[in-house]
Amino acid sequence: xxxxxxxxxxxxxxxxxxxxxxLSEHLARRAELRPHLKIYSVxxxxxxxxxxxxxxxxxxxxxxxxxxxxxxxxRPRASRAEEIPIDQLDHFLIPRPVIEGVDIxxxxxxxxxxxxxxxxxxxxxNVGKEEVTVExxxxxxxxxxxxxxxxxxxxxKSTEKTEEEDEYLL
Numbered sequence: 001x002x003x004x005x006x007x008x009x010x011x012x013x014x015x016x017x018x019x020x021x022x023l024s025e026h027l028a029r030r031a032e033l034r035p036h037l038k039i040y041s042v043x044x045x046x047x048x049x050x051x052x053x054x055x056x057x058x059x060x061x062x063x064x065x066x067x068x069x070x071x072x073x074x075r076p077r078a079s080r081a082e083e084i085p086i087d088q089l090d091h092f093l094i095p096r097p098v099i100e101g102v103d104i105x106x107x108x109x110x111x112x113x114x115x116x117x118x119x120x121x122x123x124x125x126n127v128g129k130e131e132v133t134v135e136x137x138x139x140x141x142x143x144x145x146x147x148x149x150x151x152x153x154x155x156x157k158s159t160e161k162t163e164e165e166d167e168y169l170l
Contacts, residue, residue, distance in 0.1 A: 010084045011084065016071040019071040098150045099127065106157055118136050118138055119138065122158075133146050
């Protein structure tokens with residue numbers, strides 16, 4: 001890919017769902033092999049399926065890049081693609097904390113590791129290490145277990161108030 005200058009337009013490509021990563025790698029390789037094309041970057045946002053964003057000098061450059069490619073659902077020119085401002089893509093570019101949305105006393109499901117499939121109650125959250133301490137519900141003996149924040153999924157939000165909320169209300 002060629003060297004970028006500031007404020008290049010970004011165009012969205014509609015793709016076959018599930019093919020975003022492989023298509024973006026193929027587009028990046030194709031852009032590197034064709035240095036005359038003014039393609040600066042290819043972005044695959046994690047939370048948006050079926051779309052790839054291409055930063056290029058013009059829509060014509062993107063048209064040439066995707067010519068003959070499989071899994072491109074709508075051509076930029078045919079769909080009258082407009083430039084996308086970078087501020088509309090900020091939420092895809094800024095990383096979210098892994099434990100966002102997990103609160104103390106929430107019921108979670110462990111989705112990886114030795115306790116995979118188990119249900120547990122969150123007893124503590126370490127934001128710095130992105131870890132949660134849970135007590136497994138299936139066990140009679142409640143032993144606290146520390147698990148990575150990305151290894152749990154919230155099943156049920158807590159209705160109990162935390163001690164911090166109680167102190168705040170007093």
